[in-house]
Amino acid sequence: MDRYDLLYDLYESFDTDGLRDHQRFVDVFPPVDSRVALEQYQAIDTELDRRKGEIRDAFDHGETLCEVAAHATREEAFTALDLLTKHGRGVNVLVLDVDETLRSAGGTDNEIPRETLHYLTELHEEGVPIVICTGQTLENVKGFAIQGLGSELVHSGTLSIVYEAGTGAFTPGHGTDTKKLLYERLDEGMQNVFYGLRSRVLPEAPDGIRAGCHLQGNEFNVTLKPNAETGSREARDIIDRALCYLVDLLGTVVAEETDVEDGSEWARTFYAAVDPEIRGVLERRGELPKRDSAELPAALTEVFERIDVAYYEADAAEVGSLELNKVVGVEAAFEVLGVDDPFALVMGDSKSDLRVMEWAADGKGIAAAPDHASRAVLDHVIRTDELVFDRGEAAAILRIIYALNRLTALD
Template structure:
């Protein structure tokens, strides 16, 4: 109970709200060329140092940590961090972070990672905590906004890794021959041939409404159709639904061609994946594209290949074909190996089914804790509710990062 008593005393005896306000002002003060503004920043910095010194004096031997904790975390975040540390007896030693609708949100952050969040990532980096960005986006897109937000020096420091295209590749600058790992090259030739065939046909043979309403994301391996309309809009919803049905048909044809099966491949693909995913089943019903066959009618040779290929549906956002052998878990494990993290305890943050796999892996192997925004998919929310209940508002990833950093500070007291 001593740790709880000290934390209670910290937040009762000191004006931690004002302390955090000074810390935030000092941390997020924009670069300006103004003597008046710089003087204001210096006064805030001096006041911050004085207030933190009072806490250091009040907590002998541990004051520096408690001062940093009070300047960073609210009372609720600090006690949540202590509860997590008490439960898991470990501090966070790596971040595993999804981007879209996690670090940033189309609805709340204008699809930009907020400055507060970027600063907290920098704080973790300075504390020697590696960062794994884990996303379905292309490598070039992710590199671009990370360098813009965090700076080239940090991104190329050797402690930042990018798992891109939901695990088909891993990019960890500063690691020589291991810097870029093309995990999709480990798949057998038949699977690679199927993806190559789908990609070569996906736009050239698309119906006009899909060809005009979608674009092919510039992936190295996965085949992803994205809407040419605002994500979440009615137009995006309609064209993504149509694109999903179209991708299922293309996939069925490609699989039948590779395995040499003389079957109604499109109907079999629709039946198989509708049986696997209720969201896909609902889309087929809504678009009048239900197959006239059942999943049980899929020949073994075709089903064996389907079992290796993932069809993902993101409502009003994307329809995608990927490899079930290459998912975010495989990518994260590869990234951790390159980063030299043998015993990870990660903060895993995400919102979708692909992120859920990483969360489940972390829970099953005691390799971390999971956090999600309140608008995440139902399965993700159910998992988070059943574990540590770490939910945050849309666009407010900083709340969880502060809690995780506080957890790390508390772990350092032992």
């Protein structure tokens, strides 16, 4: 029977909605010390086994189909089969952004939902390595990863953390390869720019910025965060001011390294020309320079083209190396994990995640994003496999991947 006909028969002939309800109860049942609750759990688990048994007996590939139906909705199952038909293989590694992807302040109290954690654990137990790929610091990511996924999984040797958007890769259990400081691959001059910027960014900041921001505890990137609540009007104002200051200071530091004058003005000119968001901030604050970007000194241009200035409205102003991005970090993680023929699920919401998605689109994987992701990310995801999910519902995509990997057994 055709694979599509098999799925159609499965979802038409059985109460798959009830099956999934039973499975979800069993999967996310919290630890309790209650005899009544445990008896209810046992009854539902027994009924789940009975329902699965009916499907096992009805199909030649019954074991595969009962697991698909127990976890994926009809639409999710057919999406999984479409992916298998298109790409011809299952996912063998997960590459996951965290903030506003796995967790979302908009609907989940900024915690990773229990169901999402469950499917991450399920896929990992089936041999799918996990690469957490984030702009956060290593210590922050390690903390929530251990809390959410458990110390055993984090230290299993098949989980890696790409932190600070690619400045380092941390893969516990791999000896001298456990922590790769990717920024040490940069030339001495570029490292000096970042060390100089970091050492001066707060001491030389105007009083209002120094009191209204803090320096994120990065190893290499230079990130100013608001002391006000992220997303608030106060946070937007201070980050707009911090961005202008950070661009100016970067220009000053680079000018000192290259013996060129007017570094601040040229830095504003360069980054306003390459980034519309930065240009918008400079315009709002009346600080857009009138210089022609075509007249930028070559010595400055050569350095600026290697440095990324990122603006996250009401959240952060950041300077990082364009030679150290999430793609570089993911490749380093894959090398340590031994993933030499990746077909990855890449999940993210921002410009830094888009670089990984575009890299994966060259036969190395598929991309998914929340519906509130940046326009460029959504455009890419819709143009490729249309894997867009609701805010806080990353589990929906993980269920599709769970089904996809099982459906490969039908070949």
